[in-house]
Amino acid sequence: MKNNILVDRPREIALKVLYDVNVNNAYSNISLKNALNTSDLSAIDRAFITQLVYGVVRNKSRIDWIISKFSKTPIKKISPWVQNILRLGIYQIVFLDKVPKSAAVNESVKLGKKYGHHKIGGYINGVLRHIIRANSGDLMPERNDEIKYLSIIYSHPKWLVKKYIEDFGPIAAKEILEKNNLSPDITIRTNTLKISREELMELLSQEGFEVKKGKWCAEAIIVHNISNIEDSPSFKKGLFQIQDQSSMLVAHILNPLEDQLVIDTCAAPGGKTTHIAQIMKNTGKVIARDIYQHKLTIVKKNVERLGITNIQLEDFDALKIDEKLFNKADRVLVDAPCSGLGIIRRKPDLKWNKNPEDIASIREMQIKILQNASNYVKKDGFLVYSTCTINPEENQDIIEGFLDSNSSFKLLPIEAIADPMKTHEEIQKGYLQIFPHVDDIDGFFICRMQRI
Template sequence: MKSQSNAREIALKILYQINEKGAFSNIALHKGLRNFNGKDVDRTFITELVYGTVKWKITLDWVINKYSSRKVNNIDPWIRNILRMSLYQVMFLDKVPPFAACNEAVELAKIYGSRGTSGFVNGVLRTILRNLKNIVYPDIKNPEDYLSIKYSHPTWMVKRWIKNFNLTFSEQLCKANNNIPPLTVRINTLKTTRDHAIELFEKEGLKVNKGRFLDEALNIQNIPSIAGLTSYKEGLFQPQDEASMLVSHILAPQAGQLILDVCGAPGGKSTHIAQLMRNKGKIIVRDIFKHKLKLVDMLTRRLGINIIQIQEYDARVLDEDLINKADRVLVDAPCSGTGIIRRKPDIKWTRQEKDLEALVRLQKEILKVSSHYVRKGGYLVYSTCSLEPEENEEVVKNFLESNDSFIIDDISPFIPIDLKDEIKDGFLRTFPHIHETDGFFIARLKRL
């Protein structure tokens, strides 16, 4: 119990950084665990507390507001996060006894709150416990409130999805976003085979399943820390979702070609492209952020790739030296990220609907500039991890309307047969609740 008490305090500090200081959850979690010397089970517990509390924030706040004499926004930030974290354990973690979660919350309130706050925390949580089975969510007749509060998504987001898809689709999507995604990895076929990698993983005590669509994809369970695995240090695999892997397959690079990845950091797709090229040819990987390019360099070294050239460059600025030179160009555009919420739940709180307008302008600008680099007869792939049509179909269609030297190319030869029915208007979309992958949009364009 003492180790879990320490774990809860660490989780609380991480949550404070995320919710009150605006830190990204993955970065704050990494920093919080960096000097933690506890057991793997405690690291896992901390991770679960952090991501779960962030993920369910709207639902947790709604329940607290129903049973608290003070509204969530008027509660001291430390106490607010203690309540959220403890209520998450009570509502969503069967393995944590409710009385233990309440007791630990009271102890944390004594440390991080003022006089009397521990009694306030105890009172709120005990009241919720007594009424837990009687909580009534908004009626489905008010679909936006229903989805927002029951599945903890911002109203603007579910409103858009109901409009663009439908209510049933949106509810299934919200459910999937709250599931814990599998750890999917890409086997580095430059160094090993899938069967050999499976043997190594099993020797390291991991449970492994083959991916749903791609031969180089594996799903791994029972993994406390990726960086500690010998197989990871030796560059035998790289974490990457199958939808993200599909982008490189649709680009279909060939050995010996010149490939340009204009928004390439942190390097997952670029290194996959190198793998498909059998490490023969040249890949120019560009990004505007120097610190992200360092991650590309580290990744290529670990995976044993030597055909990638890293350049700090703004994709909005035309590079005349590369006009008509590239066999393939990848525009994996900056986007809202609404397709990867299950992996990065704080996207729900850091993104606003007003962000889309600026993102769309940026995407159009990058796509227009990048098209100049494609040689005649070459190909350009445009992809995002967004579910929003404005960032996807509408960007590509807008580009094609003003550029008659490109056409939509057939994606079907480059994707698994199970996905061919998913092609609509020449574009491929994946969704968490349908394909058990991240949500992606992919278009392949050919220069005439």
């Protein structure tokens, strides 16, 4: 790396994050957050960096296909730094109308000179200018293989495209692929222990945020012109928690009552746990467990910031059984580890980091955790199983198998707590499947059962 070359700082930060993600297998959301938190940046620069990082990750296979077509050097022989510089440049040229193409090329060349050898600038310049001169048809693959075509155009692995088509049909599959590449809303949950939604919306407006009410949950606020909302005074005072509306629905469907005992078997990072405690108005007890101590530390920070006093944090592996809690809990939540296929909009690298074998191993874990947790539910108590995936194998299939082997549990109909839920007829059966392309919130599965 040559330190004497001046480059555009936001693009350089985006490049470093992409290198971390694509070379070191870092999570894009975590690497990006770390980069933004350690840099003194304007709101505009933060937004641009975020757009660049997520844009490249979301459209990676389409961008790499373009590189392969316009570069004489095979992509596998291009150094990782230069690969990611080309990805950044192509994303700006092909996907961003507001960025001047000349700026995209010139800044990419500068980055190449800083992070590559002295002749690499000419190579980058040639590839990018060749792409600019190409007509739109040259930037699209042929449609002689539908799975391959959709995989490239929507930048999803072929196995996942095929699975979506098999599970949901070709029309819905295409809608899911399109939706997965769009940015999701940022939603926050009002901490009603401290403030009402209306009061919080007024405060956030005064802090400069553009806000509107969420449709699915009475505590939900959608924030549009977000930069780093965790730096806001309202966040630091514990007036809200960042949480999608799908995730908020879990606690409402669990329906904990004041003074009850609730067990959250897989609690980190704590959004649902603290929501449960909030609904219980700081009464009773919520036993919040997770296998990872560092994740419990994150939960603890949120608990303290939100002013919650009825949560008991415990380091415990949900794959193990705790006999002392048999038949003790009024409510048990299994927010199971899953493939995350419902939150690809929020974590786009998930689609590149999963494979069919992962789903098979995750299913085994889900079955075991649900079976263990069912022992803790007292008679007439509720057991809720939730995931952030749209994959039937991890959702409906898990529940059907559980009920077939556990006659002491039955599905319990779910009340519609908001108008959008009324269109989901499956709530009468006791479960709710949310799809991003239909409901415009994260893809979630939530099922409620009762011990009889």
